Each structure stands twice: as C-alpha cells, then as structure tokens.
Amino acid sequence: MTQTKVGVRRELGRSGAAVTALGFGGGPLGGLFEALDDGTATAALEGAWGGGVRYFDTSPHYGIGHSERRIGEFLRGRPRGEFTVSTKVGRLLVPQDPRGRMDEAFQVPATHRRVWDFSRDGIRRSVEDSLTRLGLDRIDVLYLHDAEQHFDDALRNGYPALKELRDEGVVSAIGAGMYDPRLLTTLVRDADVDAVMLAGRYTLLDQSALDTLFPACAERGVPVLAAAVFNSGLLASPRPVEGARFDYAPASQEMLDRARRIADICTAYGVTLPAAAIAFSLAHAVVAGVVIGMRSADEVRANLESFEVAVPDQLWAELRAEELIDQRTAG
Template sequence: MMGQLGFGGGPLGGLFEPLDDATAAEALAAAWDGGIRYYDTSPHYGIGHSERRMGELLRDKPRDEFVVSTKVGRLLVPQDPQGRRDETFHVPATHRRVWDFSRDGVRRSLEDSLVRMGLDRIDVLYLHDAEQHFDDALRLGYPALAELRAEGVVSAIGAGMYDVGQLTTLVRETDVDVVMLAGGYTLLQQPALDTFLPACVERNVSVVAAGVFNSGILATHRPDANAKFDYRTATPEILARAHRIATICEAHNVTVPQAALAFPLLHPAITSIVLGMRNRTEVEQNLANFNTPVPPELWTALRTEGLLDDPQIASNA
C-alpha cells in the first residue's frame, strides 16, 4: 500500500534551486518520522541525485515497510561537466540524458537506479514524461515493463505524465496498475474528469495525483503576482481564480494548501498524492496541512461559485 501521502523526489535533485545533502537528509527523515511510507523519484531528477539521496534513507529501513517508485525513459550517460550546470536542476552537468524506451533501455535504466539507490528492488516502475515519445513508450516501453512485472522484478507498472489524453489511451489499451497524473486534477483545474478518471475507474487503475499545488500557486493561501502556475508565472485570470478560492476557504476556516491537499483524494480513482519537498520545514508544514480536516461544505460552496467542475464532490465529500 502506498499510503495517501507520498514524498515526491523532484526537489531532492535540486529543482529550481540548489539543495545540499544534509538538508535533503533532514527532509527525508522528517517524512519518515511523520509516517510517510511512499517515496517517488526518477533518474531525471538531478541526473541521479534524487535517487541517491532517497536511497540513503531507505536502504536502512525495513524493506517491507515502504513503497518506492522510480521511472524509465531517460538513460544517464556520463560526461565532463566542464563547469556547466545541468539544464533543469541545480547540479553539475556530470551526465546527459538520452531518451530510450526500448526493452534494453528500460532494463538498463532500472539496473542503474537500483545501484544509485542501493536497494534490492523497486516496487513501482513508471514510464516517464513520454508525451513527445508516446509511440515508443506504448509500443516498446510498456511491453518491457509488463515483462518485468511478469518476472516478479517489480510489483506494479504504469506511467507518470501530464497529458491526460495520452494517459487515457494508455489506460484503455494496456494493463497498467497505476498512473501518476501531473497537475491534471487540482483545486484550480480538473481536465482529467472528462475521460481519464472515468477510464481509470472502469479499468480499475489506481491514480497518484502529482503537482497538486500547480507548481506553487496553491502552496500559499494568498499567492502574489509572481506565483507559478504549471512552471510559468500565473496569468492574472488564474491568479484571480486562486484568490476567489482563498476567499471561500477563509469562510470555512480552511487554507488553500489544506484544501488543495484534500481535494484530489475525494475522487474514487485517486489513491495517493505526492508532494515534492526539499527541507524539514516544508515536510512538517505539509503533514500538518494534510492532516487538517476540511469540511464537506467547502466543496459545495466552491461548486456553487463555479470554481469546481467535479460532479462527484457532493456524493464523496
């Protein structure tokens, strides 16, 4: 069982700003002490730094007490950093990424991840960021994952993506166990409602919701003009919508982050959410917000004001 709250490993790779080993270790220790038992990472996150740091915590824990997932699709090839920083994460450019969803590429990626993490197995293996390589991921990557599952190497397989249309195709045309949806079902937007989530319910596929703060705009109660929405500066329209949500939350003694964490789990297909966290303070704050009860009346009020598209809130809240 993943648990309803998981630790997302993106920030452990230096996403947006540098992160030292000690701060990363403190964040992971706080998560474990706070009861988090699902940990998600990827070779992409900091070209291996996230996996290494996560492994340093998990390899000393009883193996049956946690679930760990990582991803395939990019191989890490060593290179001379020559003083350069990685293109996406604040780490030295010691490796470059090479897209590879082939059978050999998937198996090599998994083997490399196990070495970096120092673990004997990965529980869940996802195809990662396959939007621009979807045909290869579907035709080559999925069968490779299915083979690993059949061999007992991994327990569950799926994909981590943001494109709800492609994820819907994957759910309908394959036998995946779980999918990680990035940003497609949040307090601010619910495009996954049309076809994706119904397909998951029909096919009995579990959904892990990622990006529930939409890159930061929902992580604070009253976001400022510099707030990020899906990795870009939020438009005035999005910012105004977030403030309207905040006003209704205030009337129900709830903060926006508390509502943003509670909302995805109202849908029957969604079993977990994952949060990227970089230090102890963020972990402790997220745990406190996650454990704060949200009154069902909030969802009714948001729907009445046209701020939620979810027709299932009334029955599930």
C-alpha cells in the first residue's frame, strides 16, 4: 500500500469533475459536537487550501446552512476552475423562530428545521437554496444524502432528479453519500452514478464495504470517496482515550480496546494511528480520495502531516495476521 500526495487529482468517472486525494469535510464547520466561530472556520479552510486541498464537501444539513455559507464565502475568493465543491440533497431547510433553542444536531441557533424531501421539486429547490448559500455559479458534485430510511423514494424519485440536473449541465457529477454499503451497492448497480461517498465503512475498524459495494464499484467503474475514516474520532488520536466517539456515539469498551491494539502495532512501526487510518482507507483501488472533517487550522495541519506518512506494508500484514483487519485487504 502506498500513500498519495494531497493535491493529486483523480477524476470521477467520465463526469469531468475531479477531486484531490484529500478532501475537506464540511461537517465540523456547521458546529458539529461544539460551536465554531467564523474566524476559526476560515483559518481551517485557509490551511487546507495552502496544503493543496482543492476538494470541499458540504451539505445543508451541516449546521442548517452554516457549513455551506462558510465554505462558499471562502471559495468565492479563489479561481473557480481550481476547486471542486460538492453538496447534498434530501433535506430542505425551513425557517422557524429559534426562541433561544439550539439545533438538535449542531451547535447553532435553531433558525431552521429540516424536512425530508427526495422529490424532483424538493431536490431542485434544495439546489437553488444551496447555490444561494454558497454564492457560487455551480455545484460540481451532488449527492443524495443520508437516504437510508428513505431509500426507495431516493432511488425512484431522487436519482432521476439528479440525473436530470446532470443532463442539464447544472451539476457535473451525481451520486449518494451514505453509511450503508448494501444500499449504496443497489444504487451503483441500478443507476448511472458518477461516484459515491461512503461514511465509516472502509476504515481500520470496519471493512464491510468489501462485501458488496467495492466489488460493484470496481465492476461499474464508480469511484468511492471514503469519509469518516476516523469513525467519528476513535482513530483520530495516536492513543484512543476513554469517551472517544465511534460513529457519533461513545465507543464501546470492546471497540476502544480494538483501536488501542491497532495503535500499539502502529507505534511499533513508527506510524501514528491517524496516519495509518488515512493510508488504509485511501489505498483501495476504488477509492478516489478520503474526505476528513476539520474544524481548525491545527486539525488541518495534523491531517496534512498524517497524509504524507509512508506506511510500510509490514504493518498491514501484521494487522491481518492479528485478525484486526479483513484478510481481503491483502494485496
């Protein structure tokens, strides 16, 4: 397994859109887990740009629009041909009186509520709203978002709406961003998508994408953006600590112990756990890039440094020998 430099661009099928091997995940810019001010968000974006990142992913869901606004304000000062931006559809933001309340998912005032809508009209309205928040002339990549509980609707109505927008030239590439590899496999096999974004299912702690999704993507030539490669935080530090999150919830003791065993082996090879986590997810042939959520210049700097680490093949061999990663990762 070899590491790829941050700024190397990989095309998403025949769409004309391309992503850098490291993408900036916009979830934290919406106040995920803790509040975030504009200055800190801008410093994170500046650090990523300076480090060669040219792919920026966001969503209306992230901070009920805060992430899109912040990313858009930053990118409007950069040459449009030099970056790729993706956002998502499936939730409309409806204004409401916050009455002093905070949003249920992000640390921002509850100025809007989310309404699920994968209809043609809902998706077109969502795109218009996102373009307004971003302040950009176009969206490069558009994903159906978190459609697990609405998959039939998303496939039957949402996908044709995305295809229509692609045919019209409103967006260059289409796909879906989800955590369920089984449903993404259905989408890849039954629809004409350019890419999929998979959250947390091809990591050092979960390789379930190998069962059906990655084979289907290889067969159909559909690249994968690997998101949540730290599984919400458990793999983000050299030595996982009590209370670290796995898939947005406190990690179980069993999962914490497993992460620590992997970390010990990484240390023996002179590699940090975050560096190994990034390299592992990126190394599969169908993965076009990894997308990491970052909230500060310090986090960006740490991830850029981890990205450049060369991980020896012997590390993966030992993890397989200890049955800590799937044997099918052998190469």
